Amino acid sequence: MHIPGKDNIVLHVADVHKNFGGLHALADIDLQVEEGKTHAIIGPNGAGKSTLLNVIIGRLAPSSGAVVFDGTVLTGKKPHEINQLGVARVFQTPEIFADLSVLQNVMTPAFARRDGAFRINMFRSVENEIEIREEAEHMLNDVGLIDRRGVHAGALSRGDKRRLELAMCLIQKPRLLLLDEPTAGMSRHDTNTTIDLLKKIKARGMTKVIIEHDMHVVFSLADKITVLAGGRIIAEGLPEAVRGDPRVQEAYLGGAH
Amino acid sequence: MFEVIFLQFLNGLDKGSAYALIALGLTLVFGTLGVVNFAHGALFMLGAFCAVAFRRFLTMETVTVDPEKLSPWGAPLEIREPLVQAWFGEFGGWLVNYSVPVSLLLAVPVMLFVGIAMERGLIKHFYKRPHAEQILVTFGLAIVIGELVKASFGPNPHPQPMPTDWRGAADIGAWLGMQANIITYPWWRLIYFLFAMGVIGAVFAFLQFTTFGMVVRAGMADRETVGLLGINIDRRFTIMFGIAAIVAGMAGVMYTPLLPPNYTLGMEFLVISFVVVVVGGMGSLPGAVAAGFLLGILQSFASMTQVKAFFPGIDQIIIYLVAVVILLVRPRGLMGRRGVMEA
Amino acid sequence: MSSFISRKDLTLLVGFTVIVLLLPILATPFGAAYPDLLQRFMIFGIFAVGFNILFGLTGYLSFGHAAFFGVGSYAAMWSFKLLSTNAVPALIFAVAIAGVFALAIGFVSLRRSGIYFSILTLAFAQMSYNLAYSVLTPITNGETGLRMTTQDPRVLDRLFFDAPPGTPVPTLFGWSLSGWNGFYFAALFMIVTFFLAMRITNSPFGMMLKGIKSNQNRMNYTGFNTRPYTLTAFVISGMLAGLAGALLVVTDPLAGAERMRWTASGEVVLMTILGGVGTLVGPFLGAVIIKYFENIFSSFNNSVLANFYSFLPDGVRDVAVMISSKFVGEGWHLSLGLIFVLIVVFLPGGIMEGARRIGGWIGRMRNGSKSERHVAATQPAE
Numbered sequence: 001m002h003i004p005g006k007d008n009i010v011l012h013v014a015d016v017h018k019n020f021g022g023l024h025a026l027a028d029i030d031l032q033v034e035e036g037k038t039h040a041i042i043g044p045n046g047a048g049k050s051t052l053l054n055v056i057i058g059r060l061a062p063s064s065g066a067v068v069f070d071g072t073v074l075t076g077k078k079p080h081e082i083n084q085l086g087v088a089r090v091f092q093t094p095e096i097f098a099d100l101s102v103l104q105n106v107m108t109p110a111f112a113r114r115d116g117a118f119r120i121n122m123f124r125s126v127e128n129e130i131e132i133r134e135e136a137e138h139m140l141n142d143v144g145l146i147d148r149r150g151v152h153a154g155a156l157s158r159g160d161k162r163r164l165e166l167a168m169c170l171i172q173k174p175r176l177l178l179l180d181e182p183t184a185g186m187s188r189h190d191t192n193t194t195i196d197l198l199k200k201i202k203a204r205g206m207t208k209v210i211i212e213h214d215m216h217v218v219f220s221l222a223d224k225i226t227v228l229a230g231g232r233i234i235a236e237g238l239p240e241a242v243r244g245d246p247r248v249q250e251a252y253l254g255g256a257h
Numbered sequence: 258m259f260e261v262i263f264l265q266f267l268n269g270l271d272k273g274s275a276y277a278l279i280a281l282g283l284t285l286v287f288g289t290l291g292v293v294n295f296a297h298g299a300l301f302m303l304g305a306f307c308a309v310a311f312r313r314f315l316t317m318e319t320v321t322v323d324p325e326k327l328s329p330w331g332a333p334l335e336i337r338e339p340l341v342q343a344w345f346g347e348f349g350g351w352l353v354n355y356s357v358p359v360s361l362l363l364a365v366p367v368m369l370f371v372g373i374a375m376e377r378g379l380i381k382h383f384y385k386r387p388h389a390e391q392i393l394v395t396f397g398l399a400i401v402i403g404e405l406v407k408a409s410f411g412p413n414p415h416p417q418p419m420p421t422d423w424r425g426a427a428d429i430g431a432w433l434g435m436q437a438n439i440i441t442y443p444w445w446r447l448i449y450f451l452f453a454m455g456v457i458g459a460v461f462a463f464l465q466f467t468t469f470g471m472v473v474r475a476g477m478a479d480r481e482t483v484g485l486l487g488i489n490i491d492r493r494f495t496i497m498f499g500i501a502a503i504v505a506g507m508a509g510v511m512y513t514p515l516l517p518p519n520y521t522l523g524m525e526f527l528v529i530s531f532v533v534v535v536v537g538g539m540g541s542l543p544g545a546v547a548a549g550f551l552l553g554i555l556q557s558f559a560s561m562t563q564v565k566a567f568f569p570g571i572d573q574i575i576i577y578l579v580a581v582v583i584l585l586v587r588p589r590g591l592m593g594r595r596g597v598m599e600a
Numbered sequence: 601m602s603s604f605i606s607r608k609d610l611t612l613l614v615g616f617t618v619i620v621l622l623l624p625i626l627a628t629p630f631g632a633a634y635p636d637l638l639q640r641f642m643i644f645g646i647f648a649v650g651f652n653i654l655f656g657l658t659g660y661l662s663f664g665h666a667a668f669f670g671v672g673s674y675a676a677m678w679s680f681k682l683l684s685t686n687a688v689p690a691l692i693f694a695v696a697i698a699g700v701f702a703l704a705i706g707f708v709s710l711r712r713s714g715i716y717f718s719i720l721t722l723a724f725a726q727m728s729y730n731l732a733y734s735v736l737t738p739i740t741n742g743e744t745g746l747r748m749t750t751q752d753p754r755v756l757d758r759l760f761f762d763a764p765p766g767t768p769v770p771t772l773f774g775w776s777l778s779g780w781n782g783f784y785f786a787a788l789f790m791i792v793t794f795f796l797a798m799r800i801t802n803s804p805f806g807m808m809l810k811g812i813k814s815n816q817n818r819m820n821y822t823g824f825n826t827r828p829y830t831l832t833a834f835v836i837s838g839m840l841a842g843l844a845g846a847l848l849v850v851t852d853p854l855a856g857a858e859r860m861r862w863t864a865s866g867e868v869v870l871m872t873i874l875g876g877v878g879t880l881v882g883p884f885l886g887a888v889i890i891k892y893f894e895n896i897f898s899s900f901n902n903s904v905l906a907n908f909y910s911f912l913p914d915g916v917r918d919v920a921v922m923i924s925s926k927f928v929g930e931g932w933h934l935s936l937g938l939i940f941v942l943i944v945v946f947l948p949g950g951i952m953e954g955a956r957r958i959g960g961w962i963g964r965m966r967n968g969s970k971s972e973r974h975v976a977a978t979q980p981a982e
Contacts, residue, residue, distance in 0.1 A: 057821075083823035095821070097814040100807070108811050111804050112823035120832060121804040125606050129804060168822065293715050382945065388715050389661045393873060394944040396866065400937035408931055528726050531719050570735030577723040584712055584720055 008035040010176050010207045011056070016065035018051055018231075025051045026231045029065070033176070036205040038198075040218045043228035044252055049211045052228065053180055056209070057089060058082050070175060080117050086175035092184050094161035096168065098154030102145055105153050106136040106167050113172045135171060143167045143197060159190030166197060170206075177201075179210045183217050195220050219243070227251065260439050265557050267429065271446040271515060273553020274453035275301075278508035279526060280533040280545035281457060282501035288477045288540045289494045292380055293388055295395035297505060298527030299402040303371060304364050304506025305518035306406055309415045311360035315353050355420045357513055364506045372502025376495050399523055407520035419445045419514035449511050456504060457546055464542075473497055477540070532580040538590025548591060552576045609798055612880070616794055620787050624780070630892065635783045637895055639851045641888045642786035643844045646793045648871040648883035650840025653797055654833045655869070656878035657806060659813035660713065664705065664721030666864035667728040668838040672698045672845030674732075674740055680853065681752040685771045687785070689756065691846050698842020699835055706834035710827060713816065725865055748853050770850045777850055786847050790884075793840055798880055800836070809833055841868075870940050876952025885951055890936070898932045 011033040018026040026048050033039045043049050054060040056067050058077050067074040074082055083089075097105050110132045115121060127133075140146040143163045148156070153164060162182060169177055182198070183191040191214065198221055202208065212218045218225065218239070225242045227235040229251040235242055242248055283297045352359060379398065383391045426441035433440070464470035476483045476490045483490050509518070516522075529552075537548030558564060559572040583590060605613070619626065623641070627633040651665055675697040679690035709720040732740045740746070748768045770777050777785055800806045811819050812826050819826050871890050876882025905924050909917045927935045947954055 078825070079820040080823050080825045083821055089821050091821075095815055095818040097811050097818065099814040100810060104807060108807060108819075109822045111808070115804075117823060117825035118828040119805075122800050122806075123803065125609065125799075125802040126804055126807055127606055127802075172823070379941075379945070389659065389718075390944060390948060392661060392715065392718060393869070394941055396869075397937050397941035397944060400866070401934060401941060404931065404934035404937055408934060528722055532723055535716070535719055570731055573730035573734050574727045577727045580723045581708065581720065584716055585708065588712060588716060 009033065010035050010070055011209065012068040013052070013056065014066050014068060016052075016055060016062045016067065018048075018055060018060065019063045024231055026055065026062070028232060031226050031233065031236070033207060033209055034224075035207050037223040038202055038208045038210065038221050040210045040212055040222035040225045041228060042212055042215075042218055042225060046230075047228040047251075048231040049228055050180075051231075053178065053211050057087070057178060083112070083172070083174075084117055087178060088169035088172050088174035088176070089178040090162075090165050090169060090180060090182055092181045094158065094165045096153050096156075096161055096164050098152070100153055101149065102140065102151050102153050102156070102164060103133070103136055103149040105164055106139055106171055107132050109168045109172050110135055139167045139171045142170075142200075157190075159186060159193060162186070162190070162194055163197060166201070170201065175207065177206055177208045179208060179212075181211055181213060183212070183214055191217065261561075264440055264442075265561055266554055267440070267442045267446075268560075269554030269557030270450045270550070271512075271553075272556060273550035274450050275508055275512050275526075275549075276529060276533045276553050277546045277549025278453050278456060279505055279530040280537060280549045281460060281542060282505040283530050283534050284537070284539070284542050284545040285460075285497055285501040285504075287534070288542070289473060289497045290376075290380070290384065292383065293391045293395070294380070295392050295527060296375070296399040296402065296523075297395075297501075298525070298530055299399045299523035300368065300371070300502045300505040301509040301512075301526050301530075302406065302518060302520070302523035303402065304368055304509030305513050305522060306410060306415075306509075307364040307367050307506065308357050308360040308417055308510045308513045309410060309518060311363050312353075312356040312417060315349075315356050354422075357417055357419060357510065361507055361510050364510045365503055368502045368506030369499045371506075372499035373495060375502070376498040380498070381495075399527060403520050403523050406523075410520070412520060414517035414519040415513075416517035417513035423448060445514055449515065452511055453508070456507060460500070460504065461542070469493060469496075529576065532576055534590075535580050536583045536590055538592040541590065541592040544590055544592030552579065555579065605799075606802070609802060613791075613795055613798060616881070617791050620790055621784075623787070624783070632892055632895070635779050636851065637891070638783050639786045639847075640891045640895075642783070642790040643847045643851070644868070644871065644887035644891055645790050645884045646786075646847070647841055647844035647868050648875070648887040649790075649793050649797050649880075650837045650844070651868045652837075652872050652877060652879075652883040653800060653840070654830075654837040655872060656883070657801065657809035657813060658830050658833050660710075660830060660834070661718045661869070662709075662721040662834070662837075663718055663865045663869070664709075664725035664728075665837065665841045665868055667705070667725045668698045668702055668841035669845040669848075669864065669868075670728070670732065671701050672842030673849045674746065674845075675842070676846035676849040677746045677748070677853070678739075680748050680754075680768070680770060680849070681746070682755060684754055684756040685748070685768050686756075687770050687772050687777060687850050690770065690850070691843065694842050694846030694849075695839050698845070699839040702835045702838025702842075703831070706831050706838065710830050710834060721865075770853060782851055785850070789843060789847060793843075794880070794884070796836075796840075801880060805829075805832075870936065872950075873940065873948070874943055874950050876950030877948075879950075879952040882950050882952040889951075894932060894936075897928045897935065 009032045013029055013031045016026055016029040017024070029052060031039075031041075041049055041052065051060065055062050056074070058067075058074050058079060058081075061075055069082075069085060069087060072085060074085075074087075077085075097108065100108070104126075107126070107129070111119075111121070111129075114132065137146060137149065140149055143166060145160065145163055145167065148160070153161070156164060179198075183194050186194065195217055198208075202221060208221075210218070210221065222239055225235075225237065225239055226233055227242060227245075227248050234251055235245045235248050237245075279297065279301050282300070283294060286292055286294050286297070375398070379394065380391075383394055423444045426443045427447055428438060429440050429442050429447075464474055472483065472488055472490070473493055476488075476494065509522075512518075533548045533552055534545055536552060537544030537546070555575055556572060559568075559575040564571060620642075623638055624633050624635075627638060632638065647665075647669060651662075655661055672694040675694040676690040679693040683689050683693070705721070705724050709717055709724065712720060748770075752768065754768075772781070772785060775781060800809075808819070808824060808829055811824070812829060816826055867890070871886035872883045873886070874889065875884065875886025905921045905928065909920045909924075912920055925931065943950060949956075
């Protein structure tokens, strides 16, 4: 289903509601992400951020409303289909291929981009896929992992795994990058490194949606912020405006569930 | 028509009871320890062989030769007297007759020991390891146990007689007010069913009404929190493994008059036990019991000649077909919790 | 040439080929130089290497592959009876039928993963076995099994020539396949299978399979539709199992349902784990070792044991014989089970992991701690 949208709106969450039995996890959610912008979604615990993310990524079907990406409805599509359309995702706990080397980790998504969702590619060995190997090495250089390319990915620190995961997403040149609490559980040092990396990516004009908790991260990176509380949007706008919004302060400090 | 259906229903009860008991133990282990135990069928078999061993012990005989009495062809008569009878007289005779139920007394401590030994000795090391490795190591264990049984008892089945008083059939039809001898059901099978219900009831009561049981149920729901509360859940789970082993073993003991046990019994019941647990729902105790009875009865109906005429061979494959359908249509099983091990 | 196969792979392939072709000579000091036994090495080597393509690469543990082995046997036998004594149509027929069967079972079973998948394959294997012994006896001849007889139609053969006298046996375009011919015929397929496994493992396709094993969730979110990947691996391994079953019938022209018992599936799992799951050579090694010891140990009896222990004083020797006898002869499976448990507990990577560890240990001994750090930092992922 193709819903024509405004030219520079990459993602449109259109009037989405999500109910679990009697529980209204999300209500009246309508937000639009503009191309090239970093759009942060924040809110206290239990506000519905994860639910919203799962609706966007296709894991949960909305009770009503739709998620439209670049004119295509995402609802009901499988994860690999959504990725092939141009959406890449970073998980709260970095999801990488722990048994493969760092280089292989980054080469794999490149194959998905080049060959599609399924291809019986048994006729060459991996070593001879020179283009993809070079692309992967280039990407590793970008994120600062090039000297660890032969290392077992499972042996990396959490911060490095996050970098690797970002490299895996970026090599696919996605239209939209979804980040689910990218600095969760990280030390101050790793958080800052991650922010620097994300700023670098931002400078290239990639559209990003970040679900975040950490205010420091959000205010360093976001162009626009949507605030969720109790499954609803309570505020939306530029960072300075949101920062000063009394409703937002109350939601975080006043114990809204 | 009703009689035929009712009879088939009754016929499925004893097998269904065995399935339910085995599945109960398996689910207890999976729900508490999160371990997939491919050796569980072997526990059922070990129980059965406790009965075999007990009877063998009881029927060790002294053979004396009485020169006074002669057999029909003129040789001195051998008088065989079971040792037990020599020691205990009539009581001994009674013991031999009732060897199967009495061997429960032997089976309980043996199975408890085996269960705890298995858990502490081997399974404990595999909690954090992937399910595939748990399957492999318990599968290997099942083979070893089967082979040990074969080495000790030989490759042939060992029929175990039921106590003489309990042979023959109960006239259930008469109880229900029908004509006599229309619906009869062998006494031992009825006893097995009642026994199974008793054991199942005891396990559920234990889990529901004791503190120990409450802690175990809490641990099944959320192991981490229980640990954080300072409760040593590991020891309790070990005991649960022992209890699961006892349940399986007892089911095996009482089943021996119905199916002569041999060393392949473990493997045969292994496949079935997993099928039952999958149909019932892998974390659900009531589901395991219900599925056990359901599949036993289904198998009985599938063995009816009328049914087999329509679908030849259906009795051989009915329970696997049901498992396949359930796994595809409703993978959490009839009563399982949503999200438990969906692909 | 260099983009088709890398130098390292080519070396391995050539090395493997040489060893296999020289097996009759290499096996002599082990007392294993019988065509029959060596053929079994090849047959179960193919089975295990094929199985490893599924289990070793994707991590999906199937307990149902004996069904494909059995189907291959039956299909080959029917070809021998209906078409020709020539082994080629039999093999083609067997691989095709096993492939279709694997496609059907894989399509259903792969809708689930992990333990549910394993139980599904177990259920299908048990169903197949039960049916083979009961309802499908017209096709399988139940317990007795199928044999080639002089009354068989053998349509293709009749078109071209008269039936030779005597009991029919499998042939290869007229050449006999008994004795060493049979071994080399099977060895050819072993080498091809090894090449195929090597090709798959080192290709992008193989890397995708490994990715599925490592983190299927991530594969999905990275744009891969994982189902066709696993199904392809499943069908390939099923076809190779069918090939092995067919080759067994070529060696020993009797097809019986015993092949399909799920414990036969267990045996191939054992071989793969023992040798080293996920490695190329491991499953082959595991198959050779298990079949070799099966042959040797299962023929041990008490007198052989007594001979073996003859250096011990009498009383001790009798005790030793009595204890050992439980583990050999009929008790061979007990030994096998114990070895399997020990391997899974202590050395889950099998013999290949053991070899790697020993190699690493020797390397460290030689070069001291500098080498250790170097090895740890640049450990290539395998």
